[in-house]
Amino acid sequence: SEMEQTFRAVTRTPGIIIWRIEKMELVPVPEKSHGNFFEGDCYLLLCVSVPQELHHNLIYSIHYWIGSEASQDEQGAAAIYAVQLDDFLGSSPVQYREVQHNESNTFCGYFKQGVIYKQGGVSSGMKHVVTNSSDVQRLLHVKGQRKVSAKEVEMSWSSFNLGDVFLLDIGKTIIQWNGPNSNTQERLKAMLLAKDIRDRERGGRAEIGLIEGDAEDKSPSLMEAVCGVIGPRPSSLPNGTSDEQADREQMSQVTLYHVSDADGEMKVREVASRPLVQDLLNHDDCYIVDQGGVRLFIWKGKKANKAEKQAAMSRAVEFIKQKGYPHSTNVEVVHDGAESALFKQLFQSWSVKDQTVGMGRTSNVGRIAKVTQEKFDATTLHVMPEVAAQQRMVDDGSGQVTVWRIENLELAEVEKELHGYFYGGDCYLILYTYEVNGKKNYLLYMWLGRHASQDEITACAFQAVTVDQQYGNQPVQVRVTMGKEPRHFMAMFKGRMVVFEGGTSRKSEVVEEPPVRFFQVSGTDSYNTKAIEVPAVAASLNSNDVFVLKSQNSLFLWYGKGSSGDERAMAKEMSAFLGRGLLEEIMAEGQEPIEFWQLLGGKTPYASDKRLQQAMTDHQPRLFECSNKTGKFIVTEISQFTQDDLNETDVMLLDTWDQVFLWIGSQANDTEKKESITTCQEYLRTHPGMRDPDTPIVLIKQGFEPPTFTGWFLAWDPSKWSGGKTYDQLREELGIVTEAVTISSSNTNNSAGRVVNVHLYPQSSILYHLSSILFSLSSILHPLGYQSGSADDCNRVYDPFPLEQLIHKTAEELPEGVDPACREKHLSNEEFFSVFQMSKDEFAGLPQWRQLNSKKKHGLF
The missing domain is CATH 3.40.20.10 (Severin)
Known part of the structure; x- marks a missing residue:
């Protein structure tokens, strides 16, 4: 046809x-x-x-x-x-x-x-032609850092401004002019575009020259060539407009509309707003999902009639007009059963029938709940990082484990025989050491108990920085909240991980053991098993699970009817670990002795329905760049991402749904590092899918990426950071190949040809040395409202204010000129000593956490 x-x-x-x-x-x-x-x-x-x-x-x-x-x-x-x-x-x-x-x-x-x-x-009459012609004459205005576009503009100095980058393309020569106010990332992108034009459109037969707009006198021959084409340079150029980059923070306003034209006229009816659930979508209909007017999605049900499906896009355009949205509003049409990752992430959960996930996990709607898993093969993790990423495992957990508990705000090492015990009133640091090809690698977990004090949580973050420094800033840092332990965390304790609801394991605090403790055991192997303390009442039972009931003299192991053989086997090992010498009594559901119910306060109803296996959530990884290069902190999503999109001057956020990675580029500035933590938490809070705010956050430094991270990138190159080119390195490389450029009469408005020497004046080679970025205390504590000093503070003069104007005041109540984070520095030396019983110099020598505690104690925080 x-x-x-x-x-x-x-x-x-x-x-x-x-x-x-x-x-x-x-x-x-x-x-x-x-x-x-x-x-x-x-x-x-x-x-x-x-x-x-x-x-x-x-x-x-x-x-x-x-x-x-x-x-x-x-x-x-x-x-x-x-x-x-x-x-x-x-x-x-x-x-x-x-x-x-x-x-x-x-x-x-x-x-x-x-x-x-x-x-x-x-x-x-304009055509797309394949040619290596040297007759081209055009001026390209380059905009953007991630979404790079180059617009043909008038060949005149009136098209230039100081804030952007311009490419003068005259066939055999491409000259890049960098506006003095343009940033390095824009210059790098423009240079890559110039190379692309040279290689793809000219078959490599063109030379590239470079002019820095604030140092034009250093490239006189190039400036002469530019002026020969577009005329004399004016004495001044405009500043230019902003990049008009939209803030790409997560758009949380999401509304679902039902679309119908049953009587020949399009009718749109609001169905629901955030949070959306998949069950709202009816296979017989079409829907519009409006993401805050920034983007529209059209969902076409499988059983919707053909006319409705074909009219989907025109309906979207009409909807844009009705709402008064800009003509340029993005529209995406998705089909029932073939939805894009961007569409799925707008829903609180998204399940796919009969989807196979990971290594042999298959979910089948309508069957009972237990997942059959192939034996975990740790040998595949480092040779196949994509498996490591899917499994969230760097190895099988057989490396070296060191555990510290936060005690009196300091680190106290936990005895090996107590490894795996975690109390809800404590915070812990766990250092995991493993080797790959003879090189040691480190994971540093911060486990935060649900009932731990704010001081302990703060001290845990501070001590994490200290341990990170001790190990050469190499550890990958993972923040874990109680009950949200990732799989590798459980694997470290080989099926013997127990989470107590409250209390502490500190020897300095004697806590009386409750007469009865009740644990729900979940897991099918030594890599994913843990016991979680639950209220010791019958209502805590569930027919699909296994439970351990412990008193001072007895130990019961209860098998729910819906539990699997693997779960029962792991629970039996766990009961021996919990019982510590007590003889266990095993019982199946329905065969409980009277003593069992007595310990639980009597028999009451509990969850006994067969749990259907929930289909695995289907969410594709998403990569975001966190940058303040424009003076404003912006989060920009990167589509079709590869390793090349990891910008060493920024912080990158990789969302894999049940984990969020923060990748710290070696040249990221302090603001980006500080703001990225807050942004990550805000990203989870405002996510249209109503994400769990306690989702684990993993901090990774450039050059120390584990396979759980690299596996999300196709063909990860571990040597890239020693061979990747910065803007200055690429500039130097281009300078080598363009030392002399011949510009013929066809390239200029002048009749005579000339030889132009291209003086790039490259800086000395800026080789990139791998060095991890120390995640400063302030970057971790910033979300908690704490600030740390900088080198500039040493030279800063703080205007004096009387104590009564500083103490017990909110930031809004402080006098003008007072730094809310450093209000103690505005005290006179005499008042400072009367409050803290030490001099300012002595106070400055204290550990940061002690300073913070003292400031809070005296109302100066």
Whole structure:
């Protein structure tokens, strides 16, 4: 058929296919022109990709792109072709509506070096041609750090400004001009774009020159060439506008609408708002999910009629008009059963029937609850980091374990025979040491009891920094809250991990043992088993689980009817660990002796329904960049991410749903490190899926990435950080290959050719040495409201204020000029001594936590 002829380029080979709308027909765009878009045209793009689970089908994504000058007819044709391509591919692709300057992260992720907007279009005779012509003359205005775009602008100095980067492309030569106020990341992205133009469009036959806008006198020959093309440089240039980057913090306002046109008129009815649950979606209907007016999703039910499905995109456009949203609002159309990861994460939970997860785990709706698992094979973890990532395991837990308890705000090592016992009134640090290829690696867990004091939690964070320093800043830090222990944490104790609800194990505090303790045991092997103390009442029982009941003289092991053989075997080992010499009595549900019920205060109803196996949640990992390069702290999502997207000048947030990783780049600044912790907590709090705020947060430093992190990246290169290029290194490399550039008469407005010496004046080679970033105390305590000093504080002069104006005051009540975090420094020497009974110098020599406690005690915090 005609449609099949049009889409004959579609294959099962992963990659990108692009068509342009020319006279209402689809015309393929040559691969070398991918990433170039005429502003007067519309395009259709198909991405074919391989899913992370290799046994799954290929993933198809359809984008139709609307240029800022495209006609209504072309826009309509692009939308129709998108629907036809969707039908051709069996209605499985996700569809995206893209508008120039407001493309989705997914779209921009296809063009890592950036998107180039070209003036004109089909109507003005502009064509996508494959050529190495040296006759090109154009000026590109480069914007953005992550979503890089380059717009063709007038070849005039009036197009320049001091805040951005510009590329003058004259065929055999590409000259990059860096605005004095542009930042390093923008310059690096522009340079990579220049290289891409040289290599992809010119076949490598072009030279690249570089001018620093604040040092033009150091590149006189290059400036002469630029002025020869676009005229004399004016004495001053405008500052330029901001990048207008939207704050990409998690958009939490999510609303679900039901869409119907039963009587010929589109009607939209609000169904629910955050939190959304999957059961709200009816297979017979279509829905709109509105994410705060920033992005719309159209969900098409499997049983919805064909007319409704085909009209989905037009309905979205009409909805945008009704709501008064910008024309550029992103729209994504998803199909029932083929939803995108971005769509799924808007829901509190998302389950996929018959999905196989990890190593042999299969969930089947309608069957009883127990998961059958293949034997855990630790040998695969380091040779197959993707398995380590899926299993959340760096190894099998057989490494060296050191446990400390926070006691009097200091570290007290826990005896080996007490490893695995955790009390809800305590905080613990656990250092785990394991070897890979003869090199020691470290994990540092911070376990925070539910009933621990704020001082102990603060001291635990402080002591974590101390231990981190002692081990060369190499440990990966993992924050674990009571009851949310990750799998590897349990594996360290080999099936013998016990969590007591309250109390403490400190020898200095004698706590009377309760006469009866009741434990719920969960787990099927030594890698995932723990016992959790529950109230010693019959209502705590559950027919699907195994319980241990302990009194001073007896020990009962209770098997629920729905428990599996593996669970019972692990619970038997646990009861021996808990009993410490007591002879256990094993009983099946329904065969309990009277003493069992007496210890629980009598028999009462408890959960006894068969628990159906819940389908595993299906959430793809998401990567975000945390940066304050623009002067404002911004979180930006990165689509189609790879290891190359980890920016060493920033902090990156990797969300794998049941864990959140914070990757600290070696050149990240203090503000980014401090704000990232707060942002991570805020990200979880405001997530539209109503995430658990106690989700484990894992801190990782560049160069010390464990396989549980690297496994989420395809083809991770462990040597990258010793060979990756910074902006200055790339600049130096380009300087080597462009020492002399010949500019012919066809490249300039002058008639005579000339030889231009390109003086890049590269800095001495800035080799990158692996060094971990010390996570300062302030960066960890910042969310708690604590501040630490900096080098600048040493030279700061604090204006004196009387004690009565500083003590027991909120920050808003303090006099103007007082630093709320350092109010004690505003005291006179005499008043300071009368309050703290020591001098300011003596006070400054105290440990940070002692300073904080003393300030709180005296009302100066």
